[in-house]
Amino acid sequence: MTNDKKLINSIIPLELYEPDYGSSLTKTIIGLEHLRVKKLSGSAPPYIFFQLKNIFQMFESLGSARIEGNRTTLAEFVEKVIEIPNKKTNDEKIQEIFNIDNAIEFIEKNISIGGKIDRAHISEIHKILVNKLTPPPRGEGSNYPGNFRQINVIIQKSKHIPPDQVHIQSYMDELVKFINQQADPQHDLLIAALSHHRMAWIHPFDNGNGRAVRMFTYAMLIKQGFQVKNGRILNPTAIFCMDRDKYYEMLSLADSGERIKTLQWCEYVLNGLKTEMEKIDRLLDKDYLVKSILLPSIQFSLEHENITHREFEILRGVINNKRMAVKSADIKKIIREKSAVQISRIIKKLKEKGMLMSLKESGRTYTISFSNNYLLRGVVNMLEKNDFIPKSLNKN
Secondary structure, three states: OHHHHHHHHHOOOOOOOOOOOOOHHHHHHHHHHHHHHOOOOOOOOHHHHHHHHHHHHHHHHHHHHHHOOOOOOHHHHHHHHHHOOOOOOOOHHHHHHHHHHHHHHHHHHHOOOOOOOOHHHHHHHHHHHOOOOOOOOOOOOOOOOOOOOOOOOOOOOOOOOOOOHHHHHHHHHHHHHHHOOOOOHHHHHHHHHHHHHHHHHHOOOOOOHHHHHHHHHHHHHHHOOOOOOOOOOOOOHHHHHOOHHHHHHHHHHHOOOOHHHHHHHHHHHHHHHHHHHHHHHHHHOHHHHHHHHHHHHHHHHHHOOOOOHHHHHHHHHHHHOOOOOEOHHHHHHHHOOOOHHHHHHHHHHHHHOOOEEEOOOOOOOEEEOOOOOOHHHHHHHHHHHOOOOOHHHHOO
């Protein structure tokens, strides 16, 4: 009886609240609107940018898993990425992170600007997230992959009791309709923040709800025009994993359904998103990227004996090149090697180590490669030093 009363009290309407004109939330929304329509014309070449994007996707995946209690640190995960680039592992803690990575890839391939997010998308995202994981109570998988729960659940350390399983379908139908409504563009970001809370409130799956909700939010941002294919890096989970307790506190605030508290939740989400996007956009500036991230990262690799001094000189030459790409003749000048045969051997070795890659298949113009080899350690170290990565990712 007590539980029924709590359940009735927890039912709240799904409503698009308007922030007050001139409020700090309104100003944040306007700032994000500028970022959404801003044409990104950074000087970092795309073949460098997309490697950075892959690294931030890794942070997004790890951060989302750690919010759920996965104890894998960033340093540990970097080593796993280097060891197993094919993502095949028997370690379920690592598999959980790889699954999130795969879900992001699915979203980026299947969600388009202005397109619909439907039940099939949500189902597939959940299925990917729990793939190869042991179902509860022993693991982070699901007894109903891709399907709504057929049991009632409780949320640890939360006063909120999710709706009875018989109501999930109708609540999710309402949510899907809400996110696909023809709304004024100025309301898009509020819809994203409100939908994040609503899906967490419904808790539609038997397990993996937190992961599914954060991937759902990632999909919403792409739908709303924060397009990653044209030079944007999104890392929304950084907002939540920076302070896990604060995240849950703000989620609980919105459980009341009260306008003021719900808008406080929206402001928390959108402020964090704006800060993250403004910060990450700095990486599109080639000069900043070279001086603050890439050159210090190969120096780090040299000091930790991940590369030889000659390899360091070649990689430094690539990074300092105007195009951040070189041909064999350029390498010849960098290391003052006269033998064409020797230059070919050096290039071959660096390609085998994954530290140089051809810009085109079988091409003879090369750029630095750092997203899945020992150079990754240095790049991640410098991103962390420059506050692009939440320090919480390296805490046990």
